[in-house]
Amino acid sequence: PPRSAREILATVRAALRARDKIAAEPRYYCFLDWRVDFAARELIDGSGMLVDLTDGEFSVLRAFVKRPRRVLTRDILLEDARGPDSDAYDRAIDVQVSRLRRKLRARDDEIIRTIRNEGYFFVPSVTRA
Numbered sequence: 001p002p003r004s005a006r007e008i009l010a011t012v013r014a015a016l017r018a019r020d021k022i023a024a025e026p027r028y029y030c031f032l033d034w035r036v037d038f039a040a041r042e043l044i045d046g047s048g049m050l051v052d053l054t055d056g057e058f059s060v061l062r063a064f065v066k067r068p069r070r071v072l073t074r075d076i077l078l079e080d081a082r083g084p085d086s087d088a089y090d091r092a093i094d095v096q097v098s099r100l101r102r103k104l105r106a107r108d109d110e111i112i113r114t115i116r117n118e119g120y121f122f123v124p125s126v127t128r129a
Helices: 005-024 055-066 074-082 091-105
Strands: 028-031 034-037 042-044 112-115 119-122
Touching: 028 055, 034 055, 055 074, 055 091, 055 119, 074 091, 074 119, 091 112
Parallel strands: none
Antiparallel strands: 028 034, 034 042, 112 119
16 A cells, blocks of 8 residues: 655654664774674784684674673573574573684683673673774
């Protein structure tokens, strides 16, 4: 059925707001000597080398980098990594975090801390670039 001009205008305005929000988000986030490029979905170490991450590992890293120095529960990480309607169970996040730790540990010891009975804590401060 045809839509009213008011409805079409509201849809266009919502799309423009969403676009502006995405454009306002910084492309790079930095912690220690690491750089995360959200647009390219890349993790770069201090020497400029690209670190190979799976989609799941990158999604978990993104959640940590966007909310540093806060405890994130498995449920929060799972929702960020897989979406709110995911059927994955919370232990899948433990595997992603373990793999991510291994890749980050090559240079720095404790970047992601386990908080017993709560979740995970991203230790370093993060800057937007």
